[in-house]
Amino acid sequence: MREYKLVVLGSGGVGKSALTVQFVQGIFVEKYDPTIEDSYRKQVEAENQQCMLEILDTAGTEQFTAMRDLYMKNGQGFVLVYSITSQASFNDLTDLREQILRVKDTDDVPMILVGNKCDLEDERIVTREQGEQLSRQWHCSFMETSARTKINVENIFFDLVKQINRKTPEPKKKKKKNSGCNLL
Amino acid sequence: EAKHLVPGNKDTRNTYCCVLLDQEVVSKTHIVEKSLSPFFQEEFDFDIPHNFRFLCFYFHDVQGDVLTKKDHVFAKVAVKKTDICKYNGKEHWFPLVPVEGRGGDVQGQVHVELKFQQLQQLLGSEGADIHRLIVRVPECTGLLITGGNCDPYVAVTLQGTHRNETKKTKVKKANTNPHFDEEFVFELNKNNNLRRSWFDLTSGNEVKLADPEHWSTQVLNSVTLGDEFLGEVRIPLFSLNGSETHSGWYLLNPRMGKNQGNGSKDDYGSVRVKITYTKDCVFPSHAYTELLNSLLSSMGTLPVCATWPSLISTVCGVRKRPQVAACLVRIFLQQGNLTSLIDPLVGDEIAQTKDSNMIFRNSSFTSSLVEESMRVVGLNYLSSILSPTLQKIRNERKCCEIDPNRLSPAPASSSNNSLSGSHDGGGYVHDVLSAIINSAPQCPSLLCEIFSEIRKSASLSFPDNPNAPYSSVTNFIFLRFFAAALLCPRKYKLVAEQLDPNTARTFTLVSKVVQHLCNMSMPRPSNAVKSGTAIQNFVTKYVKQDHIESVQNFVGLISSPTKGVDSKGRSSSILDKVVLKEGPMVKRAQGRTFLLGRKNFKTRHFALTNYELTYGKRKKSKPLCTIPVQDIRGVEKLQEESFRMAYMFQVIQPNRVLYCQAVNSVEQKSWMDVLNKVCTCNKNRAQNYHPGAYVQGNYTCCGSTTMKAPGCKNVTALPASLRLNIDQDRDLERIYSLISGSVDRIHKLQEECGARTVYMGPQLIRSTKFDSDIDTSFDVRDPQYMFRSLCAILECVQKLDHIHTQY
Numbered sequence: 001m002r003e004y005k006l007v008v009l010g011s012g013g014v015g016k017s018a019l020t021v022q023f024v025q026g027i028f029v030e031k032y033d034p035t036i037e038d039s040y041r042k043q044v045e046a047e048n049q050q051c052m053l054e055i056l057d058t059a060g061t062e063q064f065t066a067m068r069d070l071y072m073k074n075g076q077g078f079v080l081v082y083s084i085t086s087q088a089s090f091n092d093l094t095d096l097r098e099q100i101l102r103v104k105d106t107d108d109v110p111m112i113l114v115g116n117k118c119d120l121e122d123e124r125i126v127t128r129e130q131g132e133q134l135s136r137q138w139h140c141s142f143m144e145t146s147a148r149t150k151i152n153v154e155n156i157f158f159d160l161v162k163q164i165n166r167k168t169p170e171p172k173k174k175k176k177k178n179s180g181c182n183l184l
Numbered sequence: 185e186a187k188h189l190v191p192g193n194k195d196t197r198n199t200y201c202c203v204l205l206d207q208e209v210v211s212k213t214h215i216v217e218k219s220l221s222p223f224f225q226e227e228f229d230f231d232i233p234h235n236f237r238f239l240c241f242y243f244h245d246v247q248g249d250v251l252t253k254k255d256h257v258f259a260k261v262a263v264k265k266t267d268i269c270k271y272n273g274k275e276h277w278f279p280l281v282p283v284e285g286r287g288g289d290v291q292g293q294v295h296v297e298l299k300f301q302q303l304q305q306l307l308g309s310e311g312a313d314i315h316r317l318i319v320r321v322p323e324c325t326g327l328l329i330t331g332g333n334c335d336p337y338v339a340v341t342l343q344g345t346h347r348n349e350t351k352k353t354k355v356k357k358a359n360t361n362p363h364f365d366e367e368f369v370f371e372l373n374k375n376n377n378l379r380r381s382w383f384d385l386t387s388g389n390e391v392k393l394a395d396p397e398h399w400s401t402q403v404l405n406s407v408t409l410g411d412e413f414l415g416e417v418r419i420p421l422f423s424l425n426g427s428e429t430h431s432g433w434y435l436l437n438p439r440m441g442k443n444q445g446n447g448s449k450d451d452y453g454s455v456r457v458k459i460t461y462t463k464d465c466v467f468p469s470h471a472y473t474e475l476l477n478s479l480l481s482s483m484g485t486l487p488v489c490a491t492w493p494s495l496i497s498t499v500c501g502v503r504k505r506p507q508v509a510a511c512l513v514r515i516f517l518q519q520g521n522l523t524s525l526i527d528p529l530v531g532d533e534i535a536q537t538k539d540s541n542m543i544f545r546n547s548s549f550t551s552s553l554v555e556e557s558m559r560v561v562g563l564n565y566l567s568s569i570l571s572p573t574l575q576k577i578r579n580e581r582k583c584c585e586i587d588p589n590r591l592s593p594a595p596a597s598s599s600n601n602s603l604s605g606s607h608d609g610g611g612y613v614h615d616v617l618s619a620i621i622n623s624a625p626q627c628p629s630l631l632c633e634i635f636s637e638i639r640k641s642a643s644l645s646f647p648d649n650p651n652a653p654y655s656s657v658t659n660f661i662f663l664r665f666f667a668a669a670l671l672c673p674r675k676y677k678l679v680a681e682q683l684d685p686n687t688a689r690t691f692t693l694v695s696k697v698v699q700h701l702c703n704m705s706m707p708r709p710s711n712a713v714k715s716g717t718a719i720q721n722f723v724t725k726y727v728k729q730d731h732i733e734s735v736q737n738f739v740g741l742i743s744s745p746t747k748g749v750d751s752k753g754r755s756s757s758i759l760d761k762v763v764l765k766e767g768p769m770v771k772r773a774q775g776r777t778f779l780l781g782r783k784n785f786k787t788r789h790f791a792l793t794n795y796e797l798t799y800g801k802r803k804k805s806k807p808l809c810t811i812p813v814q815d816i817r818g819v820e821k822l823q824e825e826s827f828r829m830a831y832m833f834q835v836i837q838p839n840r841v842l843y844c845q846a847v848n849s850v851e852q853k854s855w856m857d858v859l860n861k862v863c864t865c866n867k868n869r870a871q872n873y874h875p876g877a878y879v880q881g882n883y884t885c886c887g888s889t890t891m892k893a894p895g896c897k898n899v900t901a902l903p904a905s906l907r908l909n910i911d912q913d914r915d916l917e918r919i920y921s922l923i924s925g926s927v928d929r930i931h932k933l934q935e936e937c938g939a940r941t942v943y944m945g946p947q948l949i950r951s952t953k954f955d956s957d958i959d960t961s962f963d964v965r966d967p968q969y970m971f972r973s974l975c976a977i978l979e980c981v982q983k984l985d986h987i988h989t990q991y
Contacts, residue, residue, distance in 0.1 A: 013545030032541040032655075033703035034663045036671065036696045062506075062547040063555070063668035066675070069225055073185065085539075088546055091502065102275045103456070105187075123538070 001043075002170050003052045004161055007071045009096055010081035011089040012060030015116040018147035019081065020057040023157055028148050035059055037067065046161045053157060068096075072103040076168075077110040077160040082131075084115045084144065085123040090130070097138060110163035111140045114156055118144040186243065186280070187221040188453040189259065196220060197245045197258075201455070203228055204240040210850050214682035215246055220453075226682065227675075233853035237435070238262045241455060243280065257283045259452050268461045276459075280452040292326040292360070294338070294417055297431040317342065317370040321353060327360045327414055327436075336362050336414060342370045358828070464917045471987055472916040475980050479515065479919075482973065483524045488532035490969035492977060493525060497549040499929045499974075500922050508922060509552035511915040513560055518912050522561075522630060526553055527637045534641040540652040543642055544659040551664070554634060558665050559676070561628050564762055566669055567678055569623045573615040574670075574678055577690050584612070584690040610722075612690065613697045620666060620698070621734040624741035635661065635743035650707040654736070657743045662702040670695035697723060705735040765858045766791035770845040771799065772827070772877075774809070785827075790844070792858060797835065811837060816863040818870040818899050819856050826877035826884045834877070835859065836870050840891075843877055872898050920984045923977060934974050937967035 008016045017035050022028055024040045038057045043050060058064070058071055072078075078100055082089040093113070100109055113135045115126060128144060135142030141159050145152040189197055199222045200215040210230060216222035243259040259280040263271070301316040321338050337355040349370060356362035415436025482492040489495075497508050516525040529550040537543050544551050638660070639653040646652035669676040670691050673683070683691065700723050766789065773784040788799040788808070797816065798807035815837050822832040822843055831852040835842040846852035863869070872895030876885030886896035923930075964970065 011546050013542050031703075031706075032545065034545065034659065034699060036667055036699050037692070038696075060545070061663055061668075062552075063664050064671060066225070066672050069185075070223065073223060086546065088548070092547075095503065099275070102277075105277055105456075 001050050001052050003054060004164055005054050005056070005074060005076045006079065006157065006160055007056045007058060007075035007077070008079045008081060009058055009068070009071070010060055010079075010114075011083075011086070011092045012062075014060065014081045014083040014086065014089045015147050016060060016079075016081050017057050019079075019114070019116060019145065019153055019156070020055055022147040022150060022153050024055065028150075034061060036064065037071075044157070044161075046158050047165060051161055053161070055157070068099065069103065072100050077112075077164050079112055079114055079156055079160065081114045081116050082126065083117045084126045084131075085117055085120055087125050090115075090126045090134075093134075108167065110160055110167055111138070112156055112160055112163070113138065113140055113142045115142075115144040117146060117148075118151060119146040119149045185221065185223040185225070186453055186455040188451060189220045189222070189243070189280075190282075190452055191220055192245050192247070192258070194247075197222075198247065200224075200244050200246065202242045202244060204238075204242060205232065205234075205236040205850075206238055206240070208848050209242075210848055230850045231853060231857075233849045237265055239265065239268065239459065241278075241457065242283070243455075259283060261455055261457075263459070268459055271457075271459050273460050274458065275456055277454045277456050279454045282452055292324055292415060292436050293433050294324045294415075294436060295322045295431075295433050296320070296417065296419065297322065297429055298419065299429045315371075318367060319370065320367045321364045323361065323363045323365070325361045327362070336360075338364055338366075340368050462918075462921075464914060464921060465988065465991065466913050466917045467987060467991070469913050471984065472913055472920075474983065475916055475920060476515070476519075476912075478976065478980060479512070480519060480521060480524075483521075483528060486973060487966040487969050488528050489965045490973045491528070492973060494529065494549065495933075495970065495973055495977060496919065496923055497552075499926045499933060501926065501929070504922055504926075505547075505549055505552050506556070508919070509549065509556045511918050511922075513553055513556040514915050515912055515919075517557075517560060522557060523633050523637070526550070526557065526634055529553065530634075530638050531641045534638075534645050534656065537645070540642075540646040540649045541655075543652060543656040544638075551660075554638075554660050555664050557634060558631060558660065561630050562665065563677065565623070565626055565628055565631075566665065566676060568626065569619045570616065570666070570669060570673075570678055573612055573619065573694075574673060574691070576615070577612055577694075578679070578683070578687055581684070581687060582690070583686045584693055612694050616670075616694055616698060617701065617731065617735075621731075621738045624738050627742045632742050632744075639743040653743075654707055654739060657739055658702050658705075661739070661742065662699055667695045667699040670698065701731065702735060705732040705739075707736065762794050764792045764794060764862065765855065766803070767851065768847070769799075769851075769855070770829075772843040774840050774842055785829075785845070790855075792855075792862065794862060797859070811835065811842070813862050814866055814868075816859065816866065817868055818873060819859040819863070820873050820875070820900060821852075821856070823876045823885065826879060834873070836873055838868070841874075841878070870895065870899055872896065920981060923981050924985060927978070927981065930974055930978055933964075934971055936964055937971040937974070940964050940967040941971070 008020055010016050012034065013032060017033070017038070018029050020038075020040060024042045035057055036059050040055045040057065042053050042055065044053060045051070056071055056075065058068065080093045080096060082093055097111070100111070101107060113131060115128070115131045117123075131142050131144065141163070143152045143156055143159070145156060147153060186199070186201070189199065191197065196218045197220060198215055198217045199219065201213045201222075201224060202209045203211045211228045213224040213226045216224060240260055240262045242257050244255055245258050247254045260283050261278040261280055263278070297320040299318045299320075301318060319340050321340065324336060324338070327336055335355050335357050336359065337353045339350050339352045341350040351368040351370075353364040353366045356364065417434040417436060419434070479492050482490075489498075493508075493512050496512075497505055500508050512525060513522065516522045533548060533550040534543055544554075635657050638656050642653040642656040669678060673679045673691060674681075704723065768787055769790050770785050770787050771790075773786070788801065789803045789805070790797065790799045791807075792798075795813055797811045797813070799809055800807045816835055817838065818836040820834050820836065822834045824830055824832065826832070827843070829845050831846045831849055833844055833846070833852060833856050835844065844855070846855055874883045874885050874888075874893075874895050875897050876883050878884075878891050882889045883893065883896070886893075888896070
């Protein structure tokens, strides 16, 4: 079974843990508990294949940026989350993405831009168009989600798996070569 | 981190990386074993003590155990000082180049004088002139020490089209700044059509010349220093002017034509580095009076968003926010006014937050200020609480793990013994928690005042929610302080060196549990929490109800306003002994008058507190010698010639002098700075001193034979500002240069303020306009006040601009 290392990044309080827990355990975490780092594993079927997703839920707090470097080095796909109710959380993502690209030293990294809390339409500050425009600029996918009402939560992770498959197809297992003769 | 390193003998490498200023090792990373893409993640922050040409990163490979240890450099990157600005403040992948033995790098300068002479031919019938080139080599400075010594000489080569002519100076033994003062005369044959000359330097006994064929069409002069190549200078003769004497200092260069060409097609890997280089030109205090006064007075008199600190942070942008916050906290702290900076901003930010869950979850200017205050004010508090347990964890070096996914597969087979290989760290968690919970009386009163303001504002804004004041405080004291310090103990100076992966993992786990427990201890718990995670199970196993209550108590205590009032008992803690700097140095036995032997020099662990300078055999061991701060009459450099040792300085005491050798020039400067700082107020400061040491019965500098002979040189005058507060001026200068780097953003913000006042439509503007450049979208309130403050800032910056241009 192929393993996928996914990393969820974004500012504090945008709902990274809520999205992750909703996806892995199917429940909505009402409480806002700041995360240091939590890792989850979930087996899913994507693109007709069994996959093991290892999802790393990270800290949004600035103090822990030192850890990000390591997450970025090890991760294969990245979920960049902002909250549609906070302009600052949207702005912060530009730096995050730049850091990922620099660590990976390439322009093509499986990545998805996610505008969370789309159930809070009344408090919306970042428009859908802004999100779409940014994702076009970045050449990556974009979704608005709600961990509370379970909108698009699974699609984030499936989309990312698809991207990783496209970028790095699974190395085919080497067939054992039959040697011509055996020395007994 | 580095990647794609070239494998060594064993297909892999044990690598560490050194940071060098020119040839001097300034700091080293830890060793990453068995990897061709080592991940170091280390940060070095230092003041640069002298001018330099290259910032270099050398990669060393270590093989074998303690006895058979082999350590060699296999790759490097050299960044020219003039190129640093290109990479400043950004991460960059630098390609590595191989290091061929030594001699890849070159250091130092040579002083050369050239003169042409034209003499009338007296004898020959043709009457042709004789042309002569006179080369004088007065001296060299700062040559490189190779293989432990440097016996330089200079070889001057005049290269003609047909032949080379080389002349050498005498060898100067063991001298990196040799005075040669020799003159050479070369007869020039006019037919040779001399155009250029070059110099080429090596050290030792044999002369190595640059390949003459390479330069067959050029005529060059060469200066060579001995056996080992130390550097060369090539001076094209055609550039010299007629009969005038040409005199100049030349920087030595690597041998030409040798390193080029080969190796360019091979990949030796690359290294990712982020260099941040700042150079500040600090003027005397009075230049900053206006800036300082405006910063201080704007707090409290203007709407919060129009105060100077808040505007400066807005125009400098998110990336520079931590820097702005750090400078401002230090400035206001020095002025004894920290709460006047933080309180209004805290109140404003909480009032702007709509969702009680979101108080201080995002990083903002206010949160940066509070974080920085905790770091500056609470560092001793932090270390007194956490150090004992951290020390224990590091000594025991147990492998802790609670995440089943991360446990090594071996124990999984025996389910009843699933934690056999590792230990779950319950004891450590208990120690850390009880230390924190019982520490409320030690929490610095300044922090208590800040926390109490935070709690007050939160309960004002969210009167019905008991969680809001609680979590707004814990988001700082736990999340951004204790948990952060446990995760990055080096950044908080809790440990000095890099941790091994197991210990680091234990620290991470303790940090997670501490934060998790704090999350659980909300006054009004909600039902749905993340469940089933390993950490959850762990916490429920170890944490009892009374823990939760004590955490709540602790938070209450440190944020209660009454605590702040009786700060008398605690403010005395400022007078506690604080370690200002510590580390190993070599020192000479004190009071010795003769016997210049190596034996007299011993490595000791030095520690400087605000009371005394001590040294002992190792860290925390009983001090062998204690020098009270008031006995330090001065700190001065010591001439290298005294003991033929670099990086030496002297601590002048009433009756004797302590000679110390720091490990490198960065450390030397840093020790001297901090020592000077603690003793500036001493009344008995020395007026003069001996730049040399007292060796074998006399001073190497002036020859005085009595040890107590009055010094032969006046002490280095401390800059007037150092005596007061050089740090504050430096911070103010930093603030100035941060603002002056964002002047165009000030203008943009002014335009926006203008637009708001005229059209009165903040909502309209926001929704119609989406600026693709995110950095230029501002949060504008009270535009009229903001506009006025911005004008005042610009005016103040322009005045400082003027001082800078004049200088």
